[in-house]
Amino acid sequence: MLKILGRANSFNVRKVLWICDELGIAFEREDWGRGYMPTSTAEFLRINPIGLIPAVIDDGVVLRESNSIVRYLATRHGPDEIYPKDPVKRAHVEQWMDWANYETSISLRGAFLGGMLHEPPWNNPWFIEQGRNQITKEVGQLDEHLDRGGPYMCGDTFTVADIPVGLVVNRWFSLDFERPALQRRCRLLRQTRRARSLSAPRAKRPALILFFSPSSSRGGVREAERRVR
Numbered sequence: 001m002l003k004i005l006g007r008a009n010s011f012n013v014r015k016v017l018w019i020c021d022e023l024g025i026a027f028e029r030e031d032w033g034r035g036y037m038p039t040s041t042a043e044f045l046r047i048n049p050i051g052l053i054p055a056v057i058d059d060g061v062v063l064r065e066s067n068s069i070v071r072y073l074a075t076r077h078g079p080d081e082i083y084p085k086d087p088v089k090r091a092h093v094e095q096w097m098d099w100a101n102y103e104t105s106i107s108l109r110g111a112f113l114g115g116m117l118h119e120p121p122w123n124n125p126w127f128i129e130q131g132r133n134q135i136t137k138e139v140g141q142l143d144e145h146l147d148r149g150g151p152y153m154c155g156d157t158f159t160v161a162d163i164p165v166g167l168v169v170n171r172w173f174s175l176d177f178e179r180p181a182l183q184r185r186c187r188l189l190r191q192t193r194r195a196r197s198l199s200a201p202r203a204k205r206p207a208l209i210l211f212f213s214p215s216s217s218r219g220g221v222r223e224a225e226r227r228v229r
């Protein structure tokens with residue numbers, strides 16, 4: 001059985017939980033990371049020398065990097081539409097995954113880790129301000145993209161691109177600074193709600209509902225915990 005190493009309240013571990021839920025992949029999970037077993041131990045570093053969660057072990061194969069794990073699981077267990085083989089469609093999916101993992105992870109370090117969790121070294125006021133401005137701009141770009149198409153990131157079907165981006169949207173709504181009204185903010189909210197309502201009844205996917213839900217990141221953790229225990 002697939003083994004996931006990482007705490008369920010981690011942004012990046014949640015991507016793996018989401019794809020498992022989406023595709024009905026059975027797994028067991030161990031709590032590693034901040035507040036649980038430290039990833040700096042020799043035991044963890046033997047599995048992932050980079051020292052970050054998530055890591056997974058699948059039939060003896062060890063993998064790290066959340067987006068890579070999501071794509072691997074989608075390739076092994078998913079239908080083509082969720083991670084298309086067509087090179088153009090695939091590139092459209094991957095560009096949003098890369099965007100979420102690089103661009104928004106930098107800004108969320110300032111806006112979330114610094115601004116909300118007050119975690120050094122990200123809690124430098126300049127860095128917090130920079131992160132808040134940047135994530136506002138990025139969510140605005142996302143908003144415009146969804147406005148042009150949607151309801152999913154790559155059109156009318158759910159793909160693995162929706163997983164990291166959905167988690168970014170979820171985190172955006174949890175940020176506690178005075179967020180400037182985005183031009184199409186209501187539309188973005190509507191689009192993400194639409195995404196979850198389109199998907200949820202089809203296959204009864206509670207994790208998808210929770211992870212997309214703007215106000216329930218804590219609920220998401222609790223639900224994820226219930227599901228894996």
Ligand SMILES: N[C@@H](CCC(=O)N[C@@H](CS)C(=O)NCC(=O)O)C(=O)O
Pocket residue numbers: 010011012013032033034039051052053054064065066067101
């Ligand atoms: N690029 C990596 C980033 C992984 C990462 O930053 N993980 C965080 C949690 S979201 C972590 O390991 N934090 C240290 C900890 O929890 O101890 C990925 O996408 O998997």
